[in-house]
Amino acid sequence: MNPNDNPATTSLAEAKAQFVHLWGVSGTSWGVSKTLAQVHALLLVSPAALSTEDLMEQLTISRGNASMTVRELLDWGLIYKELRPGERREYFVAEKDMLQVTRCIIRARKRRELDQMKRTLDQLAALPGDPADADYRAFHAALTDIQQLATVSDKLLTRLMQAEKSWFWDKFLKLFM
Amino acid sequence: MNPNDNPATTSLAEAKAQFVHLWGVSGTSWGVSKTLAQVHALLLVSPAALSTEDLMEQLTISRGNASMTVRELLDWGLIYKELRPGERREYFVAEKDMLQVTRCIIRARKRRELDQMKRTLDQLAALPGDPADADYRAFHAALTDIQQLATVSDKLLTRLMQAEKSWFWDKFLKLFM
DNA sequence: TACAAGTTTCAGTAATTATTGAAACTTGTG
DNA sequence: CACAAGTTTCAATAATTACTGAAACTTGTA
Structure with missing residues (x-):
């Protein structure tokens, strides 16, 4: 047939x-x-x-x-x-293992979307300014907030990429659902 | 001046x-x-x-x-x-609260990148097939893997969106670093 | 070295996506 | 109602991004 x-x-x-x-x-x-x-x-x-x-x-x-x-x-x-x-x-x-596939995709997207941004944020945050100026302080505080989030996201994604199958299911399924 | x-x-x-x-x-x-x-x-x-x-x-x-x-x-x-x-x-x-900003961005990206895909995956997985056919079983297994990942991602993102500032820092900083 | 079987590159073109700008629309006021 | 001050829409155009196809390149073989 x-x-x-x-x-x-x-x-x-x-x-x-x-x-x-x-x-x-x-x-x-x-x-x-x-x-x-x-x-x-x-x-x-x-x-x-x-x-x-x-x-x-x-x-x-x-x-x-x-x-x-x-x-x-x-x-x-x-x-x-x-x-x-x-x-x-x-x-x-x-690559057929979807966990591995996910790792690759996270790695590529992190590189494209996060890493370059982090570098530039660091440069911006390093620019000098007058701490007596409320407007400057507000800007700097906003930058710091964004940097913190970028850092947390970075660490989270890095951890996800390293995750073993067992770790992944253990932590994720148990903690987040 | x-x-x-x-x-x-x-x-x-x-x-x-x-x-x-x-x-x-x-x-x-x-x-x-x-x-x-x-x-x-x-x-x-x-x-x-x-x-x-x-x-x-x-x-x-x-x-x-x-x-x-x-x-x-x-x-x-x-x-x-x-x-x-x-x-x-x-x-x-x-909106100046960066945690809130992050929530909005996650919500929009989830809608754009994940939700539509999940719907279509569900349709594909529902298509009938011959369980005796090894090729069919392989395809179905791959689909199921992808669906599982999509589901986990969905739940993780949903949880992130609901996160309170304290929950966010508590869970994330302590568990993932 | 010449050739065959393949791969890579890249200038040109097609397809897609973002932006403009002007006309149509909305709304408050005399 | 007529007008002024604003907003929205959308067809035309610009900018960007993806794709083609043919020429250049690579590599193994006789």
């Missing part, structure tokens, strides 16, 4: 296609490109490793786009290269 | 301008428009309420842009209208 004749298989393929689509849409609101999110989704639900060629074909994207997207996902640590002996072509598999 | 002759005041104005600029740049990487972030920053460091006219002038943006941005910030709960008796013009002040 051709797999495509099997209703269950067909609906599985459809479900996967829908998942790829959903991940693409969500990706957009998470600040990554649709293509990046879709390549990630496709690899996440592919039991087998896929080549650049496969990605181009299944998502109808260009070779250049596929190449750059794959490189970025490798940078993030969300996918791995799989080299097959005697074959020139590169294949890619996704 | 003219305030602009005072070195401390001048450097304060510069620091504020730098802060508005920083917040604008950061806003971009946080997925909001530069203008939105800058208007918010400007109001955050303005002791007095500002009118639409003031915002247009200080940030050199158009009336339309100022109007739409202000409306969005009101939606987020990050700024408030201040109406002055006998005056037609509307003034705006920022």
Whole structure:
């Protein structure tokens, strides 16, 4: 029987296609490109490793786009290269452990959204000013508040990234629910 | 003495301008428009309420842009209208409590980034499939993992939004550092 | 060294998102 | 009601960001 004749298989393929689509849409609101999110989704639900060629074909994207997207996902640590002996072509598999995936995403977003801001806040807070000026004190107090929050967020995210599965479930599920 | 002759005041104005600029740049990487972030920053460091006219002038943006941005910030709960008796013009002040500001931002981002995704994941997970098919089981297991993470994130963020200042510091600083 | 099979780069173009500015609208007042 | 002082809307445009496709590059093999 051709797999495509099997209703269950067909609906599985459809479900996967829908998942790829959903991940693409969500990706957009998470600040990554649709293509990046879709390549990630496709690899996440592919039991087998896929080549650049496969990605181009299944998502109808260009070779250049596929190449750059794959490189970025490798940078993030969300996918791995799989080299097959005697074959020139590169294949890619996704990290399937979602806790690990979450860590990678947190790391990347922290870098993009928090780290640069913290550096600049520190510079701003270091600017001299007249402590007798109420207006200056108010500004400085606001800065300090923001810095504190940034610091707490940073530590929280760092801790989350280091979290072991057991720690994660222990602390989080028990303390926050 | 003219305030602009005072070195401390001048450097304060510069620091504020730098802060508005920083917040604008950061806003971009946080997925909001530069203008939105800058208007918010400007109001955050303005002791007095500002009118639409003031915002247009200080940030050199158009009336339309100022109007739409202000409306969005009101939606987020990050700024408030201040109406002055006998005056037609509307003034705006920022919520200055940074914990409250954080809550508003978490709420908006959760809505944008998580809630829609959760709904669609639930739909996908509900699709029927053949439990005898290993490929189907793998897909379903991946979906379930993602759903679990989405659920935990949701609960964590919800808890964070409800956090009182004391709870926040108690739990977070003590447990996570 | 020449070639084949692949990958990467990047200038040009397409798609998306943000902003302007002017017209339409609202509202208080004589 | 007419007008003044303000606000909102939205079609047109600008700015940004993502994608394509072809040329340049890399690497293993004969």
